[in-house]
Amino acid sequence: MKPLNEMKVSFLSRSSNEAFARATVAAFVAQLDPTVDELCDIKTAVSEAVTNCIVHAYRDTIGMIYITCRLFENGSINVRIRDCGCGIQNIEQAMQPLFTTQEGERAGLGFAVMQSFMDQLHVTSKPGKGTTVTMKKTMERRPEKHG
Amino acid sequence: MGVRLILKDGVLTAVLSGEIDHHSAREIRGEIDETASRIKPKKLILDFSAVQFMDSSGIGLIMGRCKLMQMWGGQVEIVRLPSKIEKIVSLAGLDQLCTVRRGTEFEAAQ
Numbered sequence: 001m002k003p004l005n006e007m008k009v010s011f012l013s014r015s016s017n018e019a020f021a022r023a024t025v026a027a028f029v030a031q032l033d034p035t036v037d038e039l040c041d042i043k044t045a046v047s048e049a050v051t052n053c054i055v056h057a058y059r060d061t062i063g064m065i066y067i068t069c070r071l072f073e074n075g076s077i078n079v080r081i082r083d084c085g086c087g088i089q090n091i092e093q094a095m096q097p098l099f100t101t102q103e104g105e106r107a108g109l110g111f112a113v114m115q116s117f118m119d120q121l122h123v124t125s126k127p128g129k130g131t132t133v134t135m136k137k138t139m140e141r142r143p144e145k146h147g
Numbered sequence: 148m149g150v151r152l153i154l155k156d157g158v159l160t161a162v163l164s165g166e167i168d169h170h171s172a173r174e175i176r177g178e179i180d181e182t183a184s185r186i187k188p189k190k191l192i193l194d195f196s197a198v199q200f201m202d203s204s205g206i207g208l209i210m211g212r213c214k215l216m217q218m219w220g221g222q223v224e225i226v227r228l229p230s231k232i233e234k235i236v237s238l239a240g241l242d243q244l245c246t247v248r249r250g251t252e253f254e255a256a257q
Contacts, residue, residue: 015168015169015170016170018168018169018170019166019168019170022200036231037231040200040231041234043200044200044201044202044235047168047200047202048202048203051168051169051202051203051204054169055169104207104211105172105176105204105207105208105210105211106203106204106207107203107204107206107207107210107239109203109206109238109239110203112203112238113202113203113235113238116238117234
C-alpha cells in the first residue's frame with residue numbers, strides 16, 4: 001500500500017526533545033482527522049519510544065533519533081522510531097511489563113504502553129547497532145461532515 | 148509544566164500542570180521531595196486537574212512518591228484525574244498502590 005503522505009524528522013537524544021517529537025508526530029497525523037483520544041494514544045506511544053532511546057539506547061551519551069511517519073488512505077498510520085544506540089540484548093524480556101534495567105524511577109511500562117495504545121508494535125534490535133520500533137494504528141472512520 | 152505546593156493541616160497537596168514526561172518529571176520530583184522529606188506529611192495529594200499529557204514517566208513519578216511516603220507511614224492520593232490520563236493510570240494498576248479519585252469524585256468528597 002502506497003502512503004498518502006510521509007514525513008521524516010531527526011533530532012538529538014536530549015530529553016527536551018520528547019515533547020517536540022510527540023507534538024510533531026501529532027501535528028502530522030492531524031491530517032487524518034483523528035479523535036482526541038486517538039491523538040492522545042499516539043502522542044503517548046511516541047513519547048514512550050523516544051524516551052527509551054534517550055534513557056536506554058543513548059544512556060550516558062547523545063545520539064540521533066530518527067522518526068518516519070506514514071499516513072495511508074484507509075486512515076492508518078505507521079510510525080517508525082529508530083536509534084543507533086546500544087541495542088537490546090533480550091527483546092522479550094525488555095517488553096515484559098515492569099521490567100527495567102534502570103535504577104531510579106522508571107516504571108518499566110514503556111513497551112506495555114506502546115502495545116496497548118497502538119494496534120501493532122514491532123521491535124527489532126541489534127546489540128551495539130541500535131533499535132527500531134515500528135507502530136501501527138488505524139483511525140476509526142467517522143461519518144463525513146456535511147456543510 | 149509546573150508544580151504548586153500547598154500545606155494545610157498536615158496534608159501536602161501538589162497541584163501539577165502541563166505535560167509530564169521523563170524530561171519534566173525530574174523537576175517535579177525534586178520540588179515535591181524537597182518539601183515532603185522536610186515536613187513528612189501524613190498525606191500527599193497529587194492534583195492532576197491541570198495536567199495536559201502524561202506518559203509512563205508520570206507513573207514512575209507517582210510510584211516513587213508512594214515509596215517515599217511509606218517511609219514514615221504516609222499516604223498518597225491521586226485526585227481530579229482527567230479522563231485522558233485515566234487510561235495510563237489504570238494500565239499501571241496504580242489503584243493497588245494508592246487512592247485514585249477520578250475527575251469529579253474528589254469534589255464530591257470535599
